[in-house]
Amino acid sequence: MNERELVIDRREPDVGVVELKGEHDEYTAPRLAREIQSLLEFGLHVVVDLRGTTFLGATNVGVVLSSYTRAEQQGRRLVVLLDDSTGPAVRRLFELTRLDTIIPAFSSRAGALAALRGAGGERRSGLERRSGADRRIRSGHGDVTERRSGTDRRSGLDRRASGYS
Numbered sequence: 794m795n796e797r798e799l800v801i802d803r804r805e806p807d808v809g810v811v812e813l814k815g816e817h818d819e820y821t822a823p824r825l826a827r828e829i830q831s832l833l834e835f836g837l838h839v840v841v842d843l844r845g846t847t848f849l850g851a852t853n854v855g856v857v858l859s860s861y862t863r864a865e866q867q868g869r870r871l872v873v874l875l876d877d878s879t880g881p882a883v884r885r886l887f888e889l890t891r892l893d894t895i896i897p898a899f900s901s902r903a904g905a906l907a908a909l910r911g912a913g914g915e916r917r918s919g920l921e922r923r924s925g926a927d928r929r930i931r932s933g934h935g936d937v938t939e940r941r942s943g944t945d946r947r948s949g950l951d952r953r954a955s956g957y958s
Contacts, residue, residue: 797821798845801828808909809837810902814845819852829860829871838909839864839871840902847880854886861896870909876900 797817802810809832811825832839841857843849857873864871875887875898887893899905 799824799828801832803832803837805906807837808840808906809835810840810842812842812845813849813853816848817846817853818848818850822850822852822856825853826856826860829856830863833860833864833867833869836869838869840874840905840909841871842874842902843883844874844876844878846883849883849886854890854892857896858892870897872897872899872905872909874899874902874905 796815797820798812798814799817799821800812800814802812811828811832813821813825817825829839829841839860841860857871861871873893873896875884875893887898892898897908899908
């Protein structure tokens with residue numbers, strides 16, 4: 794295997810997989826951007842497989858982030874694959890920057906593909922899970938899902954005003 798390898802897998806009918814192996818610095822970024830853009834132009838969802846990646850430079854992180862935004866704008870989704878085989882520097886990068894709160898991260902290809910195809914329900918980002926943006930409330934009318942803004946969550950005014958406790 795080369796020190797760095799970028800492999801494109803289009804075997805899945807509606808998903809393109811970009812697999813990064815080895816170390817990827819700014820030299821890889823232009824090709825990574827072109828490949829992801831090409832997949833999106835074909836109307837495919839994108840999986841960025843970082844399981845064999847030992848180093849991911851800041852330029853490549855920027856490419857993945859901007860591609861995530863572009864995918865959303867085009868009605869597509871982009872997710873990443875990370876697991877124990879991902880290099881410690883890459884795992885640490887995701888921990889420190891909390892990138893997995895922005896870009897959905899999965900540990901298996903099957904899980905990522907299922908999420909992209911809508912199986913198994915909606916996956917919320919880590920930020921949404923921690924924010925308490927919604928919660929289940931028991932009332933006389935059954936379980937109700939309540940969405941509250943940040944100010945309302947902190948003050949509790951909406952619950953007191955509506956009679957929920």
